Amino acid sequence: MQTAGRLIQLSYLLRAFTFAWRSSRPAHRPIIASDPSLGGHRRGSFEGALAENHSAMSAKGGRGSGGGKRDSILELAKLIDQNVRVKCLGGRELRGALRGYDELVNLVLDDCDEFIRGWLGVETRISGYSNDPEKITNKTRKLGLVVIRGTQVSLVSPEDGTEEIANPFLDGGEEDGEDEQEEE
Amino acid sequence: MSNRILPLELIDKAIGSPIWILMRGQTELTGILRGFDDYVNLVLDDAVEYSPDPRNKSEIVTKRLETEILLNGNHVAVMVPGSKGPADSMASQAT
Numbered sequence: 001m002q003t004a005g006r007l008i009q010l011s012y013l014l015r016a017f018t019f020a021w022r023s024s025r026p027a028h029r030p031i032i033a034s035d036p037s038l039g040g041h042r043r044g045s046f047e048g049a050l051a052e053n054h055s056a057m058s059a060k061g062g063r064g065s066g067g068g069k070r071d072s073i074l075e076l077a078k079l080i081d082q083n084v085r086v087k088c089l090g091g092r093e094l095r096g097a098l099r100g101y102d103e104l105v106n107l108v109l110d111d112c113d114e115f116i117r118g119w120l121g122v123e124t125r126i127s128g129y130s131n132d133p134e135k136i137t138n139k140t141r142k143l144g145l146v147v148i149r150g151t152q153v154s155l156v157s158p159e160d161g162t163e164e165i166a167n168p169f170l171d172g173g174e175e176d177g178e179d180e181q182e183e184e
Numbered sequence: 185m186s187n188r189i190l191p192l193e194l195i196d197k198a199i200g201s202p203i204w205i206l207m208r209g210q211t212e213l214t215g216i217l218r219g220f221d222d223y224v225n226l227v228l229d230d231a232v233e234y235s236p237d238p239r240n241k242s243e244i245v246t247k248r249l250e251t252e253i254l255l256n257g258n259h260v261a262v263m264v265p266g267s268k269g270p271a272d273s274m275a276s277q278a279t
Contacts, residue, residue: 080188088261090208100189108189114206114262143264147191149224152208152261 076101079158084109086148087155091117094148095140095159105150113140195220198265203228205255206262211235213255214269224257231255234270244270 079098086094086107096109116139195217203217205226212235215228229252237243 088208090259090261092206092208092261094262100191100194102190102192106191108191108194143262144267145194145265147194147263147265149257149260149262150191152259 072103072105074105074156076105076107076156079156083159085155085157085159085162086153088148088152089154090152094143094146096143096146099145102150105153105156107148107150107153107156109146109148110144112143112146114143115140192224194265195224195263198263201266202268204264204267204269205260206264208259208261212270214267215249215253217265218252220257224260224263226255226257226260228253228255232269 076098081097081099083095084098086096086109088094093115094109094112095115096112098107099110100108199217199219201217202214203226205213205215205228207213211233213228213231213233215231218227218229220226231249231253233245233247233249235245235247237245
């Protein structure tokens with residue numbers, strides 16, 4: 001009889017305790033296992049990352065996923081006035097100095113050259129390349145100051161960060177022909 | 185240089201002058217730019233279209249389009265303002 005009463009008392013105590021504890025926590029902080037106020041020692045990597053993410057997000061004011069207006073994953077401001085290589089969706093490749101851009105990744109390139117592919121009638125007769133539009137060459141033609149449409153851009157990379165290496169796939173060599181790295 | 189050139193501003197400045205358009209595939213156009221919109225659909229005057237002959241891939245077909253044309257911006261890849269087109273650049277294909 002007494003134990004039953006004791007049990008009931010204990011359960012009330014427990015409920016009161018958890019109620020008080022929960023309402024004492026600030027409302028916007030979710031309960032996570034790695035929260036220091038819990039006194040828990042277990043800090044699984046996922047929960048740890050989650051906790052860090054929360055503090056990072058609140059510290060930076062919600063950047064990243066919430067998003068400021070001009071957040072892009074590509075910092076074109078760093079590449080201004082540098083030589084960049086731009087690959088377009090249809091297979092065109094261009095190279096020039098980046099003079100300007102906008103948030104839709106439309107680009108302005110100065111002193112731009114386009115790499116010639118194997119189809120153009122005059123070039124193929126002169127240079128003897130086969131009529132294969134897939135085959136990019138090292139020959140270029142000068143375009144000058146150009147605007148590249150952001151909707152057609154598939155790659156923007158600085159020339160300074162790239163170098164040409166020997167084809168790593170030809171060593172044991174049964175892979176189907178991989179394309180070599182370009183640029184230097 | 186803190187002042188960068190906005191691409192669409194450069195196109196805006198080119199209104200009234202010749203422009204050379206490279207499309208996504210192998211087609212190119214030249215003409216005088218009359219105007220454009222947010223999607224970079226273009227209005228060109230005295231346009232000439234250069235495209236590969238579908239029957240004979242190494243030949244280029246030149247089509248002179250008599251009236252003002254509206255070019256759908258969907259496949260416009262590169263625009264060269266102030267340029268007269270392939271004739272202009274093939275000459276300097278020394279590299």
